[in-house]
Amino acid sequence: LSVLCTVALVTLTVTVVALSPRCLSWWQLSPVYQIYPRSFQDSDNDGVGDLKGIQSRLDYFQYLNVKAIWISPFYKSPMKDFGYDVEDFRAIDPIFGNMEDFEDLLASMHDKGLKLIMDFIPNHTSDKHIWFQMSRNGTEKYKDYYIWHDCQNTSNGTIYPNNWVSVFGNSAWEYDPMRNQCYLHQFLKEQPDLNYRNPEVMKEMMDVIRFWLEKGVDGFRVDAVKHLLEAQHLRNEPQVNSDQPPENISSHVELYHDYTTTQLGLHTILQEWRALMDEYSREPGRYRFMVTESYDEGEIDKSMMYYGTPLVKEADFPFNFYLIDLPDNLSGNGAFKLVDLWMSNMPKGKWPNWVVGNHDKSRILSRTGKEYINVINMLLLTLPGTPTTYYGEEIGMENINVSVSEIQDPLGKFNISENRDPARSPMQWDSTENAGFSKNKTWLSVHPDYVTVNVEAQKAESWSVLQQYRALSFLRESELPLHRGWTCFVLSSRDIFAFVRELDGYPRAFLIVLNLANRTTTDLASVLPDLPAQLSVRMSTRDSAAGQSRQAARLETERGEGLVLEYTATRLVHNSPAFQDKCFVSEKACYQSTLGILYKNC
Amino acid sequence: LSVLCTVALVTLTVTVVALSPRCLSWWQLSPVYQIYPRSFQDSDNDGVGDLKGIQSRLDYFQYLNVKAIWISPFYKSPMKDFGYDVEDFRAIDPIFGNMEDFEDLLASMHDKGLKLIMDFIPNHTSDKHIWFQMSRNGTEKYKDYYIWHDCQNTSNGTIYPNNWVSVFGNSAWEYDPMRNQCYLHQFLKEQPDLNYRNPEVMKEMMDVIRFWLEKGVDGFRVDAVKHLLEAQHLRNEPQVNSDQPPENISSHVELYHDYTTTQLGLHTILQEWRALMDEYSREPGRYRFMVTESYDEGEIDKSMMYYGTPLVKEADFPFNFYLIDLPDNLSGNGAFKLVDLWMSNMPKGKWPNWVVGNHDKSRILSRTGKEYINVINMLLLTLPGTPTTYYGEEIGMENINVSVSEIQDPLGKFNISENRDPARSPMQWDSTENAGFSKNKTWLSVHPDYVTVNVEAQKAESWSVLQQYRALSFLRESELPLHRGWTCFVLSSRDIFAFVRELDGYPRAFLIVLNLANRTTTDLASVLPDLPAQLSVRMSTRDSAAGQSRQAARLETERGEGLVLEYTATRLVHNSPAFQDKCFVSEKACYQSTLGILYKNC
Ligand SMILES: [Ca+2]
């Protein structure tokens, strides 16, 4: 009998394993929260945030139910581009602390179940990096670590190898008197581009990744990937306006970047990095995550290539920046258009993600107006895939005003209209001086609204922006359809974007209704005939009145209102022929409610 | 005891398997022989070669010891580009026979241990293909199977979408009155380019590959791969000479093909085809081979990308066309330069190959002169990797003269200087009328030298071009160092290119000395101090005097002479520090002479 029992148990186990869908990984289960370390928490009162400061705030993430933290760069750096100009890929900048502080932070994070995603900046180094110093002076080993070409330096200025311009403006070439050649810099002249045609450079950067993987970091956000390779023929890039006198070209938007971005071979590099991370991902729960940063200016095909191919892995996802344009498309149709753009172009089986802000962009709330912050957070956290949150979005932080004389951002100094300081102001923790960010001074001013818009106040205030964010974060985690179910687009109009989240066999389905324009009454019963007449409110941006119910046929919503409606599905939307092209799922699974398990063959 | 024996045997077997290097596959063991089917053997006396004709000549390949046969296209075709314009990817053109003839041919080939490599032509179809017909008339499913764009058709001609020109000259766009749009054709206007941005096209072509794999073909030579994708933005390609009036651009060499060749995403397509062939390669001995055709005009990096990456397979090899330039580099240094170009750029562990002629190029012998044919065949068959032989090269066939009125080649009709007919004349089998190719007529004239230059005569003639080719083919197969040993470049000068083929543990090593210019005396003893003073002649182009010996320190060679010298190596060249950068091996292995086996951990 005991043999029979054992056989039965083994059979059952094997069956369960065989029928179970892949478990979601940590980067799928939690939102990704971006910390800009200069601005999160200052521990030594020099006015600039630091690693010890971050460590002192870890409980906040447990409060938020956020487990994946991306910290913008804290490598040793001359800070010409606030850390995106790295002088030493294996050292911490003193302004942020030291290697011990980093190790303490990482250990504390792991103790609390938090994952740390580092910034990886492969396209360039600082001009102070030892490799560049050795390359300038012609040391054999380092000669081809950067992209050097002959150019003519005369008393009237330099004649550059071609017309390429830097992302930050003016020529992408800089004459170096020591080497008597020009080097390429797609960003600041203090950020010379590395030469990935040189296999030694590839090896060096693989070693850098390995260094941090060995320390235990959980993933990398890979910076500016489309700039990694340039064409070797050095032909001029075509002008957007062919009538513009070539000598007047100075801005990045005046050229098509056919030879400086997204070159053949780029994806091979990223795939090798992914494979290296996979080597360190074998231990259960130790998956190393990779996300790429590339703005593809409406070329969605190029964005999707970072997902890899059916044959080879690449990024777990490329950041989806298309929702950053939401303020220019602030309507139900606009939100639908931007969401559908990603969903309908994403390769089958891949995992979406959503970004509305980061350290390079004006804060979303300052572009949409305060009234939309809750509905936008609801959109992010109820869509399929991983939401990302730029620090402060969870409490509704807005841009600060920065006068010309106060500008800190090098890009802002070059072009005031591109100043990124306003979105980088200190995190607003409480109503004490400097918003609890620092006891002494702050490198950028704190937003004057900090007295009311701060974490402490919103923890106390019922149904605050923070409370709603937190509720959404717990809701997303606790309800299977929200993190691994189907998504079906149900309705979009000027005012409303509505979609369903559902999972076969699961007792609850959710209808998300978001008002992104004007107060309106919507008839969802006619769109979804199988919907119950009454829907129970699981969450609303307007109040916390859970358990109330609404009429499907006459659903009223205010401007900026968002609703998570719950109902018992009789027929699921994704099974309806009318919605064949409007439903998505990353990996199909069904729920067996008696056993409380998921299975995939359904 | 028997248990012990079993354990010992199992252990031995496991050890042998674990220590054995991968076995070479059929495409590595044999030269690849190219048949241009119009010109190989006519069976029905219509003057054009056919499949039955090929079948009747299979014994010839056993005589040559050649096992891999690539047959240029025999798909149903209007023959605007002699079969590279395919009307039906699943049918045989009646001029070549029918499907039963094909199946008979393939079965006979397999019976004789021969492998059949088909031409696969994915970039375009014939304009007579049903897909194009359906695309022209706007049938929904086929609308986007080709690349259509609006263009203005006026009484003064058509204003095309951009300046792109066809490989064969003039605009790459053609106005179609039925659809009232222009379609893209990178080759003839009767060869519209397929649209690989449409996933349905990819599926169709995967099905075509599957169709022939199911029939049992052993591999594919994939045509014109760099043209598979084009940029979607349709910007003008840059002019090579920016002063040329844009309206005068008509030839392919007048533009840089930055937007019509080698686009991002190309390799993903090829990798998926390779993966499909792998699905059919699992049965032992049934490996399906893939070789790509791409002329990369000196951009060797682009050539090498077809080998795939460390993470994903692609072509088994891309055709190496660089030796086609040998006549312009006819010297020891020239041969070394071209060989080393491939070897020093090839990714580690990959397999080289060598081409000196094909149906698109003037015959090598007509460009170097008769005196070099034997040394060139010796070069091809003693280099590492797979040699390829264009039909007739093994007997020293030359170009025919074709008068303007006789031109058959569409490219030749467009531009006499590019006429490819001269290298496509009928195979010279014997001295009977039409060289034994056909009893009646021939589609191109037979070369007048056929009376002496033919297979039958050379079979009889001692140490003929054919005899030498055959001897090299057997030598290459029988001596391990020649097909899987090290290659070390020993010497190159105006007159001489010399290299060593050797294998650790193997009793014999070979020194290949090729004279590609003038009679000279070479001192190889000073270059290779460990070489024995006397080297035994294993093979010479001058006579078959095997067993003679030559002095290493004073080695005389005539113009066009090639020598395979054999010796017993005491210290192998690749172990010498002086030759560190001059030696290559695809996969390191050593020979154990007592057991007669190879092992890899050495
Ligand atoms: Ca770069």
Ligand SMILES: [Ca+2]
């Ligand atoms: Ca094409």
